[in-house]
Amino acid sequence: MFNFFGEIKNNVKELNKLENFNIINISNKIIYAEGHRGLVTLSKEVISFKVKGGRIVIEGSDMFLMELTENTIKISGNIKKVESF
Amino acid sequence: MFGETIFTIKGLNIEKNLNTLTKKFQIRDIVRIEKNLTKLTVDYRFHKAFKKEILKLGYEILEEKNRGFLPYFFKIFGNFGVIFAFLLATVLYIVQSPYIWQYEILGEENLSETEIVEFVKDNFSSNKHQIDTLEVENALYKNFEKISFVSCIIKGQTMIINLKERLMPSEMYGEFKPVYSKYDGKITAINIVSGTSVVKIGDYVEEGDILVQPYYLDSNGNLQQVEADASFTMEVYHTAEITHFDTRVEIVRTGESYVIDEIKLFGLTIYKNGNNINYSLNETEVEYENLVNNNLLPFKLKRTTVYELKEVTINESFEEVSEKIIAKTREKALENCVSYDTIIDEFYTLKHFTGATTVNYVVVEERVQ
Numbered sequence: 001m002f003n004f005f006g007e008i009k010n011n012v013k014e015l016n017k018l019e020n021f022n023i024i025n026i027s028n029k030i031i032y033a034e035g036h037r038g039l040v041t042l043s044k045e046v047i048s049f050k051v052k053g054g055r056i057v058i059e060g061s062d063m064f065l066m067e068l069t070e071n072t073i074k075i076s077g078n079i080k081k082v083e084s085f
Numbered sequence: 086m087f088g089e090t091i092f093t094i095k096g097l098n099i100e101k102n103l104n105t106l107t108k109k110f111q112i113r114d115i116v117r118i119e120k121n122l123t124k125l126t127v128d129y130r131f132h133k134a135f136k137k138e139i140l141k142l143g144y145e146i147l148e149e150k151n152r153g154f155l156p157y158f159f160k161i162f163g164n165f166g167v168i169f170a171f172l173l174a175t176v177l178y179i180v181q182s183p184y185i186w187q188y189e190i191l192g193e194e195n196l197s198e199t200e201i202v203e204f205v206k207d208n209f210s211s212n213k214h215q216i217d218t219l220e221v222e223n224a225l226y227k228n229f230e231k232i233s234f235v236s237c238i239i240k241g242q243t244m245i246i247n248l249k250e251r252l253m254p255s256e257m258y259g260e261f262k263p264v265y266s267k268y269d270g271k272i273t274a275i276n277i278v279s280g281t282s283v284v285k286i287g288d289y290v291e292e293g294d295i296l297v298q299p300y301y302l303d304s305n306g307n308l309q310q311v312e313a314d315a316s317f318t319m320e321v322y323h324t325a326e327i328t329h330f331d332t333r334v335e336i337v338r339t340g341e342s343y344v345i346d347e348i349k350l351f352g353l354t355i356y357k358n359g360n361n362i363n364y365s366l367n368e369t370e371v372e373y374e375n376l377v378n379n380n381l382l383p384f385k386l387k388r389t390t391v392y393e394l395k396e397v398t399i400n401e402s403f404e405e406v407s408e409k410i411i412a413k414t415r416e417k418a419l420e421n422c423v424s425y426d427t428i429i430d431e432f433y434t435l436k437h438f439t440g441a442t443t444v445n446y447v448v449v450e451e452r453v454q
Binding site: 038040041065066068070 | 123
């Protein structure tokens, strides 16, 4: 099966050892992240979640969680900013 | 796919609990409406367990809304009124159905119920609106000679056929076949129950000869058919014949033999041990033995024993062995006797030829048929 993240990592040798988390932003409308360690904040304006070695904060408007599983998260809404701490 | 439940829950610190709940349930479309108000969707199949879990965590459920096929299905079929109505409609449909579901035959004694039902099914529609019961009655009366009265009604989904069979003396039923002799012999007593005897006491009959005809002449001289029934006592003769030759050639085993063993699988020879020896006269015996007890690989041993034979000329006059030959002939004649108790006479005759004597033994047995 084709793995998008795996393909990128294979092309860039330095990324091979990075296994913490993956985030993909689709047109600032959908954020898909895998490898989250738990939801921290949930509101229409701010959604944040823990990842290995830090925290990801997403700001925007009318945001909601399309899907939440044990290690993946799918956020929908008008995304303005994605920050990593 | 089959349905979902949308919950609106009231309570703080939902993020932490969502992390726990996602380990057990698939949750989607999670919207934080207000600080203490969250709306989320779970699969309908798990909605009860999810609800229980949420309440256990101390949240208040403000709204619960179902969507999709499964909730709709359970809403309908979880209602006793609807189930009852469905069952009632099914029962009414069956009761009011225009088709005949069952056939009931009353009053048949010698006729076969299956035969009548098959006749009606083959010749008339099963739609009760297309059946004229009068036609059924007439058809049955015409096609079954034994029926003297028949009535037919349709009650609900059952066709009831009530019939009366013709009343005749029991001996007038049947196929009217003659009574045939079962043995070769002489008739010594006759006991006629019904029919006309065509033999008399003292007659000699053969097996298959007609003894009683299935009819009688009534007072008007008309021939009336009846079931032939009678018992006969007969002297049955069992004969046997053996010819003794004073000089004869007999073939006996010399004592020499050889064995060939073959192991066979599905008729094919797998292994063979032993060589053929050419005897001018020989006799062969073959034995098979299963080497394994299963049918998967049915190995068999075929053992062929070939015995050498030779011709021996024997000179023996009849007088020397007469008793033995007569006893042997008697034994042969007794083979067909039912019981020694029924033997009433026995005798033998001898015919002498040049170098040969024929013994003819007769055993007379009394039999009743």
